[in-house]
Amino acid sequence: MPKRVLLVEDDASIALVITAALEAEGFEVDQCDSVAGRDRFLAGTQYRLLLTDVMLADGDGIDTLGPVCAAHPGMPIIILSAQNTLDTAVRASDTGAFEYFPKPFDLEELVRTVTQAIGKAEASEPDLPQDVPQGLPLVGRSAAMQAVYRMITRVLRNDLTVLILGESGTGKELVAEAIHQLGNRRAGPFIAVNTAAIPAELIESELFGHEKGAFTGAVARSIGKFEQASGGTLFLDEIGDMPMQAQTRLLRALQSGRIRRVGGRDEISLDCRIVAATNRDLMPMIAAGTFREDLYYRLAVVPIELPPLRDRVDDIDALSRHFLAKAAAEGLPRRNLTAAASALLSQQPWRGNVRELRNFIYRLALLAREEVIDTSAIEPLLNAGDAASVVRPSDDTGHDAHDLASAIGMWLDEHTPPSGEVYDAVLAAVERPLFLRVLSQTAGNQLRAAQVLGINRNTLRKRLQDLRITPDEITSV
Template sequence: MRKRVLLVEDDASIALVITAALEAEGFNVDRCDSIAGRDQFLASHAYNLLLTDVMLTDGDGIETIGRVRDADPGLPIIILSAQNTLDTAVRASDTGAFEYFPKPFDLEELIRTVTQAIGKAEAEAFDVPQDVPQGLPLVGRSPAMQAVYRMITRVLRNDLTVLILGESGTGKELVAEAIHELGNRRAGPFIAVNTAAIPSELIESELFGHEKGAFTGAVARSIGKFEQAGGGTLFLDEIGDMPMQAQTRLLRALQSGQVRRVGGRDEITLDCRIVAATNRDLLPMIAAGTFREDLYYRIAVVPIELPPLRERADDIEALSRHFLAQAAAEGLPRRHLTEAGAEILARQPWRGNVRELRNFIYRLALLARDEIIDATSIEPLLAQSEGVSVTRPADLAMFDPADLGAAVDYWIDKHQPAHGEYYGAALAAFERPLFLNVLSKTGGNQLRAAQMLGINRNTLRKRLSDLGIFPDDYLTKD
């Protein structure tokens, strides 16, 4: 018997193409373009699958999926949508939909999925959470981000360990937060640990805790991050920088499901989901013997790779407008981005990815003279952000880093920021040139640069990452 599909789609051309493709594969297809039409068809016929758009002529197709489920709990559903946001992907997943396809989609993949869904119609639907939070943190509708959203929805209803991969500044922690906030453990804590920022001699104490007297300075019992994350999610950021000894203990903890505090005797049973992230390529590190292969396969049960911003340039305008609104909500002047301004931003390389774009937009919100942001507002600040050349007399790099006061006075005199903005604006303008200047003087030696600045090397590395500064790109090393 030919399988019967109900297609609910208000775009006539898309409906025609899908119908023709399904009928060519031997399906019987009924079509309508509204929620009311869908309900009439479902009331009068039995279907093997429902294929529905989200925004229909008489409302939101997802909002009314509940009554379809009530009438036929076993009916597999595939959702199509041009509203390509993480919110839509999560809402589609929460209906128990077999699959979600953002438009435009691969027609052959859609037809294969229809066949698979009908063949697995007896599979249990996802549990539908009742308290999914609003204000999801990820922005972007590019195909690359759609793939990320679809991977996120696949891990929300389980506790599988996730490894998030991507360059610095791509938003790995935001993905980890989304997995936590939308998943089964959202009622518990989200504990984030930057393993690269913890001194190697303290990392085991930070992760697993320690007992009083375990080592010099351990004046009281300390609860480790694994215990703090009980009932929730533990996010291990920059796991590729974890020392080998700590990798061994982490592997043992993941294998056994238990940890022991430093200096302690009792085993503590773990109750947290592990999400890890790194901006490093772990496979060459495994080959070089600097990262444990068995740990890699423990943490990379579900890998999610975040695209660099240069591979999702279509999202730059939406991200920029989002950050301008965010900056205004945090007390910075309200700005409006023109189409011409958005085009300039979309052409930039953004080596620091979304983090660099966000920092730039915040500086733009602070420093722009006019409410309307166009090319005349953006280009001078871009030129300043692209690096420092001592041949340009207007650059702050003309000042020795030891004479910060003179540099700040120069900047204030030149830009005349409004009262109350002096120190924040001067810092935003001066911090990047300062780091580049010091790194240039040390020949790219970050340890010496940190010593010159009087800060910890890990702090320097983090600030360089936040600012999108790559010494290999800008500096000459010894």
């Protein structure tokens, strides 16, 4: 049978380029620009491959593929789309498409993929059930994020262990949640554990559970995270900070597929997918003997590396508007950005990545005086600098909040508080009125207030105790 391909593309220039490239490699190409045209061609001709755009004049190129897949189960499908979102990538994968190419794409890679697809002649994979949740908080259409989306779609129908790599604040847990919620185990639990936050002497008990009397204080049997995640996904965050002894037990569990509770005799079969993450560079740790090489290769069956925000600058505008909408949905004032404000945000380094941008946007949503945010509202927050250098009394109008909110957030989490009179001055002149104002705006919600201030919730709770701020004070502001 000739290597005949059907191309469905409504952009004439793109269709011309793809057709010329495929014909140069010996393919016969029929071309149309609509769902109706596609169906007419498929009804009268047998094709080795379908190459289709998504947004067509008379329909969605993905949503209308059901009858095509049923009638041509052995025909590979390649999806092209300018709608470069995770939802589009997942929908493409759900059809059993051989590959998904976000526009703009590498033409040579596209031709190689067409050749590979026809050579393998693989039947379409079965569809995922149609209860896939929407609205996952993964935002961005940059080339860097498209690579992440494509990796996510490739692990949805299997239980291969995934290792997510990336700097702090890049969204590693969000990717883990997406893999779980879109994958075969989404009906089961998603159990996340930060291995860096568990004391070394307790980590084995937390992961594997313990029997009554296994150690001092073990007054009852405890079910560990592995068992809690049965039927679902276990997310091991900050895996690079796991103690060596716990690494050894984790490796043994992954190799055998069985665990034993601390102090127990019976082995328990594992039934969960493992997704791990770290912001550490594990290879130097392996060389230094602080991370097991065999555990690394057991975890990194499928590595997914998340780009820092500086490598996806094109996404900053979409992320900023997403966080403004989210802040409004959580009760903060509804805001919008001017083009100049968005451009200014895109020029910032955001060393804390998406997490830092999110915290900044929440502060901006609370503290901006106008509904439409311009550069004049952003610049004071960006230029606030270290809190110790901007301490000054705040009047009842809260006008100094613009200058202090960002600085307070960074300063509290990144500095050891000064002692004596200087610290007392900070507490009296800055923290108390600012915290009261933010808590009033967030209706006393400490989690939301901590997000606005850009600090840890535990840090906020301790400060409230130190400042003796009561609920009555908050409601009266």
